[in-house]
Amino acid sequence: MSLRLYNSRTRALEEFAPLDGRRVRIYMCGLTPSADSHLGHARSMLFFDVLRRYLELSGYEVTYVQNVTDIDDKIIARAAAEGIPWQQVVEKYNGSFVAGLDRLGVRRPDAEPRATEHIPKIVELIAGLERLGIAYESEDGVYYAVRKWPSYGKLSGRNVDELRESVRIDGSEYKRDPLDFALWKKQKPGEPAWESPWGPGRPGWHIECSAMSWEYLGEPFDIHGGGLDLIFPHHENEIAQTEPLIHGAPMANFWVHTGLLFFDGSKMSKTLGNFVPLEEELRRYDPRALRALFLQIDYRKQANFTASSIDAATKGLQRLDEALAELTRRAGLERLDEEAAEALRAPARDDAAMVRAFREALDDDMNTAGALAALFAWLGSARTREGEAARSAARALYAAMSVLGIAPRLEELHARVAGGSDGGAVIALDAERLDRLTRLYREVVGERPNGNAAPEMVEAILAVRTRAREARDWARSDELRDALAGAGIALKDGREGTTWTVAG
Numbered sequence: 001m002s003l004r005l006y007n008s009r010t011r012a013l014e015e016f017a018p019l020d021g022r023r024v025r026i027y028m029c030g031l032t033p034s035a036d037s038h039l040g041h042a043r044s045m046l047f048f049d050v051l052r053r054y055l056e057l058s059g060y061e062v063t064y065v066q067n068v069t070d071i072d073d074k075i076i077a078r079a080a081a082e083g084i085p086w087q088q089v090v091e092k093y094n095g096s097f098v099a100g101l102d103r104l105g106v107r108r109p110d111a112e113p114r115a116t117e118h119i120p121k122i123v124e125l126i127a128g129l130e131r132l133g134i135a136y137e138s139e140d141g142v143y144y145a146v147r148k149w150p151s152y153g154k155l156s157g158r159n160v161d162e163l164r165e166s167v168r169i170d171g172s173e174y175k176r177d178p179l180d181f182a183l184w185k186k187q188k189p190g191e192p193a194w195e196s197p198w199g200p201g202r203p204g205w206h207i208e209c210s211a212m213s214w215e216y217l218g219e220p221f222d223i224h225g226g227g228l229d230l231i232f233p234h235h236e237n238e239i240a241q242t243e244p245l246i247h248g249a250p251m252a253n254f255w256v257h258t259g260l261l262f263f264d265g266s267k268m269s270k271t272l273g274n275f276v277p278l279e280e281e282l283r284r285y286d287p288r289a290l291r292a293l294f295l296q297i298d299y300r301k302q303a304n305f306t307a308s309s310i311d312a313a314t315k316g317l318q319r320l321d322e323a324l325a326e327l328t329r330r331a332g333l334e335r336l337d338e339e340a341a342e343a344l345r346a347p348a349r350d351d352a353a354m355v356r357a358f359r360e361a362l363d364d365d366m367n368t369a370g371a372l373a374a375l376f377a378w379l380g381s382a383r384t385r386e387g388e389a390a391r392s393a394a395r396a397l398y399a400a401m402s403v404l405g406i407a408p409r410l411e412e413l414h415a416r417v418a419g420g421s422d423g424g425a426v427i428a429l430d431a432e433r434l435d436r437l438t439r440l441y442r443e444v445v446g447e448r449p450n451g452n453a454a455p456e457m458v459e460a461i462l463a464v465r466t467r468a469r470e471a472r473d474w475a476r477s478d479e480l481r482d483a484l485a486g487a488g489i490a491l492k493d494g495r496e497g498t499t500w501t502v503a504g
Contacts, residue, residue, distance in 0.1 A: 003058065003363045005223075006300060008231065008255040009155060013365055018222050019253055024055050027213040027252070028066040029226035029234065030112070032205075033093035034074035036277040039290065039305065040261035041097065042104060044227050046291060046405070047258050047299045047366070049106045053403045054362050057344060065216045066109040067209060068094055071116050071202050076191060086192055100278040104287045105405045111216050115208035119194045122203045122211040126183045126196075128245050135183055138174040142184040142198050147177060149240045151248070155255065156232035181237055183207045206237035213251075214242065224252035228259055228300075259297075262304045284434045286455055288406045289314040295368040295404055320375065320401060321408055323383045327394035329417045330386055336410060340399040348392035350385070354378035358400055368404060375400055437487040444480065458489055458500060466498065 003016045018024045028048055031041060045066070055062050070090045079086040102108075115122070126142055129135035134148045146152050146160065153160055164179055173182075182204035187193035193200035203211075213221065219242065226235060235255065242251040263276075281290065293313035297303045328336060347355040354374055361370030375397065382393040401407035434454060441449055441457040444464050449457060461480060468476040481491050484500070492499050 003054075004365055005254055005256055006365050007253075008257050009250065009252070011157075014254070016254065018060065019220065022060050024060045024062045024223070025217040025221040026052065026062065026064045026223045026225060027209070027217055027221060028064065028109070028224075029209060029230055030066040030068050031094060031097050032069040032072055032074060033090050033097060034072070034078045035093060036279070037093065037097040037100065038261075038276060038278050039281050040227075042101060042106070042278060043261050043294060043303065044225060044258045045101055045106050046104060046294050048225050048256075049405055050295070050368060050403070051256075051366055052107065053405065054366070057341060057403055063111075063217065064109050065111045065113065065213065067212050068112060068114045069205065069208060070094070070114040071192065072205055096279060100282055103282050104291060113212045113216060115203055115212070116194070118208065118211050118215060119196075119203070121215050122207050123184075123196050125207060125211050125214070125241065125245065129183065129241065132244055134244055136176070137198050138176075139186075140174045141182050141186045141201060141204075143175045143180040144183050144237070144241060145176065146179040146181070146240065149244060151243070152240050153236065155236050155239055158232060158236075181206065181233065183241070206234055207241055209234070210238050210241045210251075213238075219246045220250050221252055223254045223256055225256045225258075228257045231255075231257060258299050259301045259303060262302055263306075283438070283449060283454065285310055286314065286317075288408070289317050291404070291406050292317045292372075295372055295406070297369065299366060299368070316372070316376070317406060319379065320397070320406070323379045324394065324397050324401070324408070325413060325417050326383050327385065327390050327397060328413060331388075331391035331394050333391060333394055336394060336398050336413070340395045340402065342399075343392060343395035344399045344403070347396060348389075350389055351378075351382075351392055351396040354382070355396060355400075362403075371400070371404065433488040437484075437489070440483050440487055444483075458484070462491075462498060462500065 004013050005016050006012070007014045026048065028044070031037060048064070052062050052064050068090070071086065075086050075089050079089045082089065098108075126135055129144065130137070130142070133145075135142055135144055153163070160179065164177075175182075184196060184198055184207075185201050185204060186198065187200040187202070191202070193202060213219075213224070224235070224238075239251050243249065289310060290313075293305070293310055294303060296309075296313060296316075343351065344355055344359070354377075357374035357377070358371050361367040361374055364370065382397070385393050398407055437454055437457055438449055441461060444461050445457075461484060465477055465480040468474075468480065484491060488502055490501050492501075
């Protein structure tokens with residue numbers, strides 16, 4: 001069985017095949033860094049990270065491009081509100097988002113282009129559309145004439161006449177039709193601008209992605225990704241801008257969209273008051289547990305983030321971690337990563353059924369929940385193995401967890417195998433306990449957490465307590481044990497060191 005993906009362009013599940021041999025080209029719509037990001041922004045990146053890993057496991061050469069919209073109305077407004085240059089706004093919020101993705105284990109793109117670095121290509125595309133009679137210059141910019149492109153609406157399935165009824169005319173814009181959208185915005189007083197044939201200005205939101213995907217991947221390319229909310233108008237407009245210039249050929253062969261994130265049944269947003277910055281979520285929960293949560297949900301469906309859902313994901317990940325540590329210990333392995341991927345390409349006989357079920361699930365429109373189920377169904381018999389059978393099982397499990405992006409760091413795994421501190425544990429704390437732990441970290445370590453996750457803060461406090469015990473300062477040791485207990489962390493001292501768990 002080969003990989004099948006749901007293609008939003010055709011509204012069907014299709015067998016995936018690259019346009020160019022074994023080379024796969026993917027373009028992903030990235031962030032517009034004008035405010036704090038949240039977990040909903042990261043959901044698409046988490047899914048495409050798994051897709052990218054699985055394509056590579058399957059022998060494809062993947063080029064993954066993810067843009068940064070580094071100039072738009074919101075960025076300019078934020079710069080004015082904070083009294084800082086617009087470039088500083090971009091670096092502040094994009095830097096925070098990238099740091100969050102790093103901690104979630106999302107691999108960096110092969111290229112991360114920015115709109116302002118590609119003005120010549122943007123101007124070239126706009127000029128091409130103008131020559132075709134699809135774009136026109138007005139008093140405040142250059143607009144795309146939607147009715148000049150008969151195929152407009154084919155991605156979203158929307159009718160142009162119906163769309164016109166729902167569009168409100170903005171009196172500040174000089175466009176001929178309410179449906180028309182800006183390709184180039186002429187400079188207003190105090191705004192940043194770049195030179196163009198239509199005067200100083202800046203690109204519209206949609207044209208930048210057409211330009212950058214073309215610049216880095218060519219046209220057409222294999223997969224264009226993004227959240228479900230980008231289908232209209234963003235992706236619809238990208239198609240309308242690009243396909244007339246490539247004689248109507250599809251801009252991307254597959255359009256793959258991820259579902260939205262809801263928080264206790266409501267879409268995560270600032271206006272509803274349920275907006276939690278990504279940085280805060282990563283302090284409250286183990287990043288791997290957050291990944292595990294999304295793996296349990298069909299990527300195309302709405303994800304509902306609740307305390308019970310993250311708790312279930314945490315417990316499931318703990319089962320995998322414990323089994324991996326036990327198998328590694330039984331196998332006597334010192335190095336686990338060198339040959340791990342081969343365990344999924346050419347599995348041992350005892351692991352073949354699990355590997356087949358794991359890969360069949362991912363081939364079925366990246367059914368990550370099914371892939372996890374295959375691992376859990378196999379754990380019971382696998383974790384009791386010895387010798388070579390344990391060795392192959394450990395490699396297979398580690399490789400599968402790596403494809404899903406939830407494998408523990410090897411140093412954490414080795415610490416667990418050696419019987420030391422439970423450095424690979426996952427943790428979920430409520431807001432009150434997290435606050436207590438953060439305050440304790442500041443008191444004990446003498447610095448701000450600086451984005452550290454709860455497990456890292458626990459480990460840092462335990463290091464101080466270990467030094468106190470080595471100095472036979474039992475009063476300090478007991479004091480830190482009690483303080484951690486107050487934050488929901490239970491300690492157990494033994495001959496081989498101290499382990500910790502989250503109290504019930």
